[in-house]
Amino acid sequence: MHNVSHLECIKCGRRYAARPDRYTCDACGDAGILDVIYDYDYIARRVSREAFEDNRDYSMWRYMPFLPVEEGSARRPLRVGWSPLYRAEALGRVLQLDNLYVKDDGLNPTGSLKDRASAVAVLKAMEAGADIVACASTGNAASSLAGNAAALGLRSIIFVPKRAPEGKVAQLLIFGATVISVQGSYQDAFRLSAQAIEKWGWYNRNAAINPYLVEGKKTVSLEICEQLGWQIPDWVVFSVGDGCTIAGGWKGFLDLYRTGLTDRLPKMVGVQAEGCCPISRAFHTGRPVEPVEENTLADSIAVGVPRNPDKALLAVRDSGGTMVNVSDEEILAAMGLLGATTGVFGEPAAAAALAGLRKLVADGAIDRHETVVLCVTGNGLKDIANAIRASGELIRVPPDLEYVERALKRLELRG
Secondary structure, three states: OOOOOEEEEEHHHHHHEOOOOOOOOOOOOEEEEEEEEEEEEHHHOOOHHHHHHHOOOOHHHHHHOOOOOOOOOOOOOOOOOOOOEEEEEHHHHOOOOOEEEEEEHHHOOOOEEEEHHHHHHHHHHHHHHEEEEEOOOOOOOHHHHHHHHHHHOEEEEEEEEEOOHHHHHHHHHOOEEEEEEEEOOOHHHHHHHHHHHHHHOOOOOOOOOOOOOHHHHHHHHHHHHOOOOOOOOEEEEEEEOOOOOHHHHHHHHHHHHHHHOOOOOOOOEEEEEOOHHHHHHHHHHHHOOOOOOOOOHHHHHHHHHHHHHHHHHHHOOOOOOOEEEEEEHHHHHHHHHHHHHHHHOOHOOOOOOOHHHHHHHHHHOOOOOEEEEEEEEEEEHHHHHHHHHHOOOOOOOOHHHHHHHHHHHHOOOOO
């Protein structure tokens, strides 16, 4: 990988060769999260706006110069990335924002942004000579791994907590994964997966441990910039669980800035649920991250013991951004608002980002004339139970038009 210089511990600065199976720092242990350090001069000589304009590979792999993948690695057959970026005028009017965009990453192959990370994970697993890839997940990382592994003929072993929604578990089983339902929290599932991975030597897809997965996630930001004509938004909003996604988002903007493709950086907003907000609490108090309960319906961000908070905190602080918490009631309201104004169906964790944006605009933290990109990280079909809670009641009538007319009249909908 000529574009990669080395891996570097964000705690102590120790450097390591960029081997596909190097996960953490030897000196710092699991707390020694590594960062992929690039040779930006090398990359800058090989990228340009004109080259991207001529590139017809409309997937995340159009950004190969920015990815830590060996040149000879096989590309997987699923198309990941290049999800649509919509100008959300109707939603903008509700929020009183003049320049609002929605990035719908729920349209990736398995329905979430985490396909970007898993697409890199399975290639790194093949580079390492592994035939089994494993992880712990509340659902999206698991389904993305299972689907991507299946596409390349790899086996996947997934540890999910008891609370994982049925829709996400169904995906795992359809993709042929071995699914281990841990009758406990996400923390319990993560711990058990770590023990099993160490014991049997499986390739580790856990994004908070594997430094390469953040690099896949960052492609969402590369796409945002290109789709906006290389203009940088003022704010980019992500929901936050383990912290890897917002860290990846920030890394993407940094990559473009360091290679001269852009000339400024956005502010990052991280949104957590009030019932599970360890990273947000650390951001606002300045104290270390402490474990909390996982008390929210937004399962994808219900991470009481985040494994990658440092990169997330650096992303928000270094960008001059902020973090905000939202209630489950605000999340459910945001699911309905997002769907009714944009036609985008987001799961609770994805809608949490909108709920947070709504709160920040109302508080005056974001000005109506600023450009904002809202990242919808997962499809609502993954959690139908909460979608029904958010959407209201059906109109039930006998097969008689008179009853339809009565119902519409009550709702003042009759033309």
